[in-house]
Amino acid sequence: MSAALTAQHLGLSVIVAEKEEQYGGATARSGGWLWVPGSSMAKAAGIRDSVDEALTYIGHEAGPYFNKARAKAYVETAPEMLDFVVENTPVRFELFTGMPDYHPNSPGASPGGRCVYTKAWNSRPMGNELSRLRQPLQSMTAFGMQIGNEDLATFVTAGRKLSSFFRVMQLLLGNTVDRFHGRPPSRITSGRALIGGLAQAATSKGTQIWTNTPVRRLLLENGRVSGALLERNGRHVNLLARRGVVLATGGFAHDTQLRNQLLKDSMTDVGTNQVAWGLLPFGVTGDGIRMANGAGARFDDKVTEPIAYSPVTRIFNAEGDLSLFPVFVGRAKPGQICVTRSGRRFISEGCNYHAWGEALVKATKDEDETVAWFVCDKPSLQLYRMAAAPPWPMPFGHLVRSGYLKQGNTVRELAENAGIDPDGLEDTVGQFNVHAREGRDPEFGRGENVYDLANGDPDHRPNPCLGPLDRGPFFAIKATAGCGSTHAGLSTDENACVLRPDGSVVDGLYAVGNDAVAITGGKIIAGGITIGPAMTFGYLAARHAARSTVQ
Template sequence: MATALFAAIAGLKVLLVERTEYVGGTTALSAATTWIPMNRHSSEVAVDDSLDKAEHFLDGVVGNRSPAVLRRAFLESGPQAIATLEDQSQVRFRPYATHPDYEQDHEGATLRGRALEPVPFDGRSLGADLARIRPPIPEFTIFGGMMIDRTDIGHLLGLTKSWRSFRHAASILAWYGRDRLAQRRGSRLVMGNALIGRMLASLKARNVPILLEATVRAVDAGRGGVEGVTVAQNGAERQIRVRRGLVIAAGGFNRHPTRRAELLPKPTPAYSPAAPGHTGAMQDLALKLGARFGTGGDQPAFWAPVSVRRRADGSTAVFPHFVMDRSKPGTVCVDQTGRRFVNESTSYHQFGKAMFAANRDRPTIPCFIITDAVGLKRFGLGMVRMGTRNLKPFLDDGYLVEAPTIAALAAKLNMDAAVLEETVGAMNTFAKTGVDTQFGRGTTAYHRINGDAAHGPNPTLGPIDTAPFYAVRLYPGDIGAATGLVIDEWARVLKEDGSPVPGLYACGNEAQSIMGGTYPGPGITIGPAITFAYRAVRHACQAGEQRP
């Protein structure tokens, strides 16, 4: 969508082809945080950042896992891409007061300024096209479909404490109430739905045609490169001429029928909270033209621990545990022997990576996140929201495991009671001292910010000592591809010999991650996706002048 919008802004004739019935892939389901150092909003919350500092940070985290020239291209063009969107479309971003890079141990990390979030959007302006946006994950909404972001959460929790929060909460609740009188979903769009909604509105304003439930069957290439595509829709095929370029941005390999098992670590993850359209089919077509997959990344995919539950309609809810429970005081994560294996407050990507590493020595897939009655009430646990009074549905279907003592919980989880009791006892000691001598939980600003600021001496450590006790199973879930097609600094797809496939570009998770399979900060997939969409269009505008 970003590519189509940049191309339309440049005055090009554009066609956007979408595989599913919706616009917006995994981005629509996500927070849509967009990592762009030195963007036009950075100075509103940070005054000490620079491109050199950001480059030094990425060099330290990523190292030689990706070409430095691609990272430099991203840093140089990212701010321009954001400025172009905001100046010439309805896309709007805002900085968050504190939104830290994940890898705080590396020099050049910042606490704010690099991560942008979409400004909420009134979806009513889309009319019937509101239904074309991929709906949010139901478990991330409240009251059966009301979308909220973390600003909203703060106001909802504080609606009895300040007049400002009361007004904000009352406003969004009334808005949603009016929506539900007339339609199935809320029209106040936030996070990923807001970004996709704003892009869709902008594409509509520029009369960009969008084909839904359409599949690219073939890419036609001649001596001069890509010349056209064959697109199937509603049982019919059509040939479409391509003059300046074809940009593939279909989400990557994660649901490819064979490549998933080939590229992901063992055991092959059974669950992904990502959108269903990323089948890798476009990559298969690119490979026929001489494209190649990248190598040398730290991880083939980006990870998050997920919990799983059967919905009433028979579908499976795959819930990513980003920050709402793992980093909160009064929790611990253990393998199937009852031992800790990771710093629970680390980033979701590092957590998933640690699950695979630990599983080589002791069974860790699934692992368990454990809390007590106080922790469950205050912070929730996965799909069990904070303050939930009726736990019976979660207990009946086995999503939530409850026991009166730690020993009894161990028995239900098939663990040695003495081992789990020792683990929980150590956590209770750490809660008193504020120092996790095993894994260093709460030692970085990123850890502490995701904890409970009102809790001391360490905002991520609290006692687990109030019965009953609870556990939820966690699995590694892939949230996006890190391995993809090799591209150059203009997003051109490269062959084995390093030469480009003329007229073929890739961005987003179709392309080899410029982060080299590492996860330096929030939004490091969407930021580069938008930036290389921008660079692809710039190159296509110039190269297209030489193509017939």
């Protein structure tokens, strides 16, 4: 969508072809975070950063897969792209100074100031167009209202902070007014606010968004991509593109053949673990990658991990349907741990979500199921929440009855009810408690870096991330390593031009987002490191296409 907005702004005619009924893809379901080192917002806040420091960090994390030209184009252009969006759309961002890079001890890492998130805005200017914007995951809503970046802490603390309680009541009142007037909630936030704002601005300038319009293949003329064959309203349409075609089809999460091929040696249940793939829209089937391959493009799978992992839990709702709840944050709260079926911890729970998934896959590589359990005691659950289980005073009995939240009066009883090794869990909790009371985690060092601390409880002492599990009943929630995005993708240059195996450019073809290989070499290094490059390279692709010779 950033490519469409930029191209339209530069005077080009733009059509966005979306195969599904609603547009927005995985971004509309996301938190709407962008990683933008050196943004004008950071500079205004007095945060010192530099292109060299950001490149040092990316280079260290990407290792042998570091592409300096692409990374440099991203870091240098991202602040400009962000300012462009603010100047030309209703989208507004908030600088989050308290969010460090995910590996804060690495060279070039920043303790905060590189992440921005999308603020909520009133979507009424979109009118009926709002119905075509992809809905959030049901599990990320409350009372039919989307919970966004600004709202999460407010909802979690509503039971113990009067200011949070009144703010929740204010949000619910606005939601009720919308419902009374027979319209969907007008306040949209996170990734929906980002995509909705970009789309509203682009369409107001003349961009057309064709939903229910799958692209069947690319059109080639003398080795150049000259357009695409679309299926629209039951008819095939040859759409000619004078300046270029930008692929942004979301990667390959639901291309079972490709994902099984890439993950068969690491994730033992890659072919059967359906929960792992449900975060991304089912329309993400690798269309862009296959079409580009047909035009002579190179698929680059030389990455540390072909996908980005995220902890995912499966909720059994009261009405019988299923939904997923990703656990991106909140795993470093006192009184909570995570264990495999053996009852043993496998990583610091305070680590980033991708590192958590990587560690779980390795820890369970000899098992039939890639599975772990979040475990806590009652005081921790009531104070902080755990995955989709809410804190006090919200009820959670329905989650116990459905089987989502396992319960036991003792640690052993919990283990037996959840399917965890009882001896292993008892031993783990016993050892963990001894050190947690002292504020130490000698096994994994939880709470010893600024990223862990940012996800803990600053009011808890001596360590904001550690507390014993010693007051029953005890609870457990089953989780797996889900796919949050894909890293392997089409080889591209610093302008998002798609490359052939020999390094030459496929003229007229661009790839952005998860269709292109990740600039991080297959790691998640910071919040917003997927959407930030996607939007920046969309911006670069449109500018490059606008400069190209008209065919």
